[in-house]
Amino acid sequence: MSRVSVLSSHACHLGEGPSWHAGRARAFWFDILERKLLEMGLDDAAPRIHDLPFHATVAARVDEDRHLIASDGGLHLRSIDDGALTELRPFWDDRPGTRSNDGAVHPAGALWISTMGRRFEPGFGRIWWYRAGELRPIVDELTIPNAIAFSPDGGTAYFSDTPENLIYRQALDPATGLPRGERQVFCRVSGGGPDGATVDADGLLWNARWGGSAVDAYDPDGHVVRTISLPARQVSCPAFAGPGLDRLIVTSAYEGYDAEKRAAEPEAGWTYLVDGPFRGLPEPAVLIG
Template identity: 35%
Template sequence: MPVEIDLLPVGVAGLGESPLWDHRSKRLWWVDSTGPTLHACDAEGQNAEHWVLNQPIGSIGLAKEGLLVALADGFYRFDPDGAKLVPIAQPEMAPATRLNDGKADRCGRFLSASMCTGANVRAGGLFRLDADGGCERLEDGVTIGNAICFSPDGDTLYFADSMDGILRRYDYAGDSGTIGPRADLVDCRDQGSAPDGATVDSEGYIWVALVLAQAVACYSPEGQLLRSIPLPLPYPSCPAFGGPGLDTLYLTSIANSGHRLVADHPDAGRITVIRGLGVTGLVEGVYR
């Protein structure tokens, strides 16, 4: 079936990331990582609001109250009404790294990966934030951590280091938040790109932003490429399902990442909206 592709009529980000549909307030959230600005609007891009924060924003998640925000140096709770940040935890990170992509699991934890901001490659990791504020490092040797998402039953974690181009899978224990051995699922370089952000639909298929190929790809849990949809904007960065029926796919994009990725498209940094995919997303997990 043909799909309908539009641009959301709101906001331009320098480094758009972490779209997040809040099923409770019926709002779409996303960030301009280097703004550093947190944005929100309704499903159609109306009633927009924004908040300027005090350091680069890696990612956001739903929290029991407000939002969970992974800033450069750690995890915070954000109250949109009071525009207040409350520190939760600071993981032990190597110098010249910061938190990047992140997602809540199905059991109330939040996972976030770090990225290297200098020449110290492979110094990043994957971290788990527990409900009591404790942090545990789950993986090492990461340069740009991305593509964090979970299978519908929560038993599988997907994750990527964009610099090696591989979408990985891990068994994930919901009761403890521990991971099994790494298994390489997809080499996204076969599609001409590293993987950036990712999400999972209600059938368990993985949707990955192919940042260098100007496309979003859909893979089966076994790693088979099922669809690849060309996009109107360069450097798509992260997808998320949202809208009242969870049947709209929103994709942030990059205008200027602050290093390698700089776009000259007049609409670079806006959000692409895809309707008519014939699939629905999942309600996002909530950090508790």
């Protein structure tokens, strides 16, 4: 059995991109639309909230002291101690009206980072590969790319196009994290759209079901083997946390809610903590060159 509790009742307009920094024993996540980075120990009473100059979506660990932040302002190194930002490159998608979205670090140190249209324009979504200063597009013609995650051996990537209600599987070169061959449909999601995801030590894909109040675990054949229900309807992304990586952080959002909807669902935008019989994988460090 799993136990769901509230990690933070700070309501995020669009909570996303949770990660666990083991060296600091701190969780990090974003409120994308409000340009905030939240930071919290699992036993803290409330998060520290850092203002950002851009809409950021991914904080990838570089080392004990720095994150690589992906945002609509580009790629920046951020000092965890004082928040100082150093630009590595400006925003890389030259089409107007796009922003960064979901991302994850492959075991080879490559960051997969997606971009999408701010108005959810069909076909504007892309996934990019970044490692050691090199950046290239690897997937095109998506709308809202999400659910980026990797198998424990680095030989498979997962990603979704949320409006299609599909999660894809892509064979990879484990040494680089670059695609091999064509993507295949991994599964079709019902009762909500596939949002952020992560893979555990047993190779199960844990996917947040946006609009479905749940996180689902899929086996490598694409079958749901477990579902965890959550109070918020728009759950957005899970990440394993804690010294044993045996706790699951899940972000959520009140994006698109009017005052009446917010009053009816006060838990929307909260960040949750799930305890259960599972174990995650350490997040790899991204190579910046």
